[in-house]
Amino acid sequence: MNAARWISVCLVAVGLLAGTASDTSRKNPVVMLGGYRVLAADFHIHSFPLSWALLGPFDTVVEANRQGLDVIALTPHNLIWVGEAGQWFSRWTGSPRVILGEEIVSRRFHLLGIGIHRTIGWNQSAANAIDEIHAQGGIAIAAHPLKKYWRAYDAEARGKLDGTEVLHPLAYQDPKGYTEMQEFYARAKVTAIGDSDYHGLGPIGWCRTFVFVREDSEGGVLEAVRAGRTVVVDRDGKSYGNPQFIALAANDPEFQGLLRPPSEAGLRGNLAMTSRVCGMLGLLGLFVFGCFRPERSWRQIPGSGARG
Amino acid sequence: MHFTAREDAEKMGQTNSGSESARLPPWAVSPEVWLMFRPKAAYEWLADAPEGRKNWTAARRPVYFAFLLGCFVSLVASQRLTLRHVAGGAINGGLLLLAQIAALRIVCWRERKVSFSRLVDLFFAGYGPWTLWILAFSAVWAFLPPERAFAFGWSGSIAVTAGLVTIWSVYINYRFFEGVLRRSKAGAAWDALRIWAMCWFVCILIFGWGALWSEYLRIPGR
Numbered sequence: 001m002n003a004a005r006w007i008s009v010c011l012v013a014v015g016l017l018a019g020t021a022s023d024t025s026r027k028n029p030v031v032m033l034g035g036y037r038v039l040a041a042d043f044h045i046h047s048f049p050l051s052w053a054l055l056g057p058f059d060t061v062v063e064a065n066r067q068g069l070d071v072i073a074l075t076p077h078n079l080i081w082v083g084e085a086g087q088w089f090s091r092w093t094g095s096p097r098v099i100l101g102e103e104i105v106s107r108r109f110h111l112l113g114i115g116i117h118r119t120i121g122w123n124q125s126a127a128n129a130i131d132e133i134h135a136q137g138g139i140a141i142a143a144h145p146l147k148k149y150w151r152a153y154d155a156e157a158r159g160k161l162d163g164t165e166v167l168h169p170l171a172y173q174d175p176k177g178y179t180e181m182q183e184f185y186a187r188a189k190v191t192a193i194g195d196s197d198y199h200g201l202g203p204i205g206w207c208r209t210f211v212f213v214r215e216d217s218e219g220g221v222l223e224a225v226r227a228g229r230t231v232v233v234d235r236d237g238k239s240y241g242n243p244q245f246i247a248l249a250a251n252d253p254e255f256q257g258l259l260r261p262p263s264e265a266g267l268r269g270n271l272a273m274t275s276r277v278c279g280m281l282g283l284l285g286l287f288v289f290g291c292f293r294p295e296r297s298w299r300q301i302p303g304s305g306a307r308g
Numbered sequence: 309m310h311f312t313a314r315e316d317a318e319k320m321g322q323t324n325s326g327s328e329s330a331r332l333p334p335w336a337v338s339p340e341v342w343l344m345f346r347p348k349a350a351y352e353w354l355a356d357a358p359e360g361r362k363n364w365t366a367a368r369r370p371v372y373f374a375f376l377l378g379c380f381v382s383l384v385a386s387q388r389l390t391l392r393h394v395a396g397g398a399i400n401g402g403l404l405l406l407a408q409i410a411a412l413r414i415v416c417w418r419e420r421k422v423s424f425s426r427l428v429d430l431f432f433a434g435y436g437p438w439t440l441w442i443l444a445f446s447a448v449w450a451f452l453p454p455e456r457a458f459a460f461g462w463s464g465s466i467a468v469t470a471g472l473v474t475i476w477s478v479y480i481n482y483r484f485f486e487g488v489l490r491r492s493k494a495g496a497a498w499d500a501l502r503i504w505a506m507c508w509f510v511c512i513l514i515f516g517w518g519a520l521w522s523e524y525l526r527i528p529g530r
Contacts, residue, residue, distance in 0.1 A: 012379075012389070015388075015389045016389045016390075016391060016394065018388070018389075019382065019386070019388035019389035019390045020389075020390045020391045020392075022388060023386070023388070023390040023392070048400050048515070049400070049514050049515065049517075050514070050515070050516070050517040050518040051515075051516075051518045051519070052515050052516050052519075053515075054381045054384065054385060054397065054400070055381065055385055055393070055396065055397075056396050056399075056400060058396075059392060059393065059396045062392065063385060063386065066386070076518055077516075077518030077519040078518045078519060078522055079518050105518070105519040105522050105523050106522050106523065107522065107523055122522040123522070169458045172454075172455045172456075172458040172459050173458050173459040200381065200384065200385050201384050201385070201449060201457075201458075202384070202385075202449060202454045202457055202458060203386075203387075203454055204385075206454050206458075235455060271388075272387065272388045275388035275389050275390075276383070276387060276388055276389075276450045276451065279379065279383065279388070279389040279450075280383070280443070280446065280447055280450060280451075283376065283379055283443055283446070284443060286372075287338075287340065287341075287436075287439050287440070287443060288337060288338065288341065289337055289338055290337065290338025290339060290340055290341075291372050292368055292369075292372075
């Protein structure tokens with residue numbers, strides 16, 4: 001049994017070493033289209049603690065860099081200080097750009113305030129919350145606007161929105177919900193946004209927005225969203241957003257390169273696979289055979305055979 | 309689930325009295341596995357086993373479980389084990405384990421029969437169901453492509469399976485209080501429920517405080 005335990009420990013160690021060696025960041029090439037710089041952005045990201053997320057703010061920033069995101073908005077539930085920690089860290093590391101935000105979570109709607117500096121209360125109407133976001137110089141994005149939230153977005157609120165999520169991981173698990181988000185986008189006639197609503201599961205930026213900016217700055221990103229200069233491409237290759245930029249993007253090989261997830265081919269891919277397989281086998285072995293040397297009495301049991 | 313160590317031993321022709329020990333079931337390759345399926349027998353036997361080095365005894369299983377949580381975070385977030393994710397996840401998850409230890413201290417405040425370090429070790433040995441759950445979800449996110457993992461591992465299945473595992477764990481803890489601390493059936497059940505209520509309370513505070521009032525407690529907006 002000791003041999004099985006030691007083999008398990010070694011497998012976990014190999015998994016850890018291989019995974020750490022494959023943990024490299026991806027820097028996107030500078031892509032210019034129609035005179036604008038194209039940035040990959042995810043405006044709906046949660047961090048530990050308080051927002052049902054697994055990764056802390058620093059780790060979230062590093063992970064966004066690894067997944068080739070140029071801009072992220074940290075959007076804790078009904079607060080912003082977790083985002084401030086991530087923004088401080090990104091200024092120190094240099095990339096990606098972190099914009100402060102908040103997911104205003106109420107019973108009737110979920111709303112993203114991006115580019116804000118103070119917490120916005122949830123106990124108000126969507127239209128009032130959007131006014132507060134605008135008063136702070138931010139943009140308001142309807143978060144996963146499923147049918148159950150539509151009542152909160154009355155004509156007044158829809159008229160004030162800057163954008164709405166048209167692509168979200170819900171698209172992969174709930175076709176009805178995906179259709180509802182598309183319907184809301186068609187009704188609201190605002191900027192198309194693709195967000196991963198990241199809580200720590202799966203790749204950050206799995207759903208993302210391509211923003212066409214005049215300048216690579218927070219102000220530049222917010223201005224581009226207000227002006228509707230975004231493109232979102234869904235799992236089937238269907239594009240949403242500004243038709244002019246969709247047409248430009250469709251024929252540009254560099255833009256098409258941005259759509260693909262970070263390359264896991266070659267040595268990096270092999271290391272990642274080694275890490276997955278060895279790590280899982282090792283952890284399973286530690287569970288089955290026990291990770292600690294059994295107590296003395298465990299070995300001393302009469303007739304217990306090879307146990308221990 | 310209703311056999312005691314003595315009954316297990318008698319079935320195999322041995323007794324658990326005096327200097328003789330019960331023969332373990334052949335499938336019980338580790339205390340954790342034995343506790344998952346025969347918690348009463350396992351806890352009675354483990355409670356009689358001699359205690360190891362006290363300091364390490366208290367820390368070893370919580371530290372291992374924190375490491376396991378770190379591995380879980382790493383596998384679901386990046387589909388590999390990386391030092392930064394494992395370390396971060398272990399620290400964040402460690403808060404929950406500290407809360408669990410604090411809850412155990414509160415519930416066993418007056419306990420003098422067994423040292424607290426021994427209690428912590430035996431209590432965390434009953435984490436087999438959670439270990440299995442963590443390994444299963446890690447495998448889903450590590451090996452399936454994201455679009456399939458999203459379809460499989462989203463909120464519904466997480467909540468349902470976590471609920472079932474919690475019930476299984478509460479039962480194991482019930483046997484812990486009954487077998488190790490010799491509580492009555494009602495006392496053991498009450499202690500098991502108390503400890504998990506405290507743990508889930510802390511978990512919801514740490515992870516979900518931001519939207520607790522506005523959404524989960526259904527306080528109406530204007």
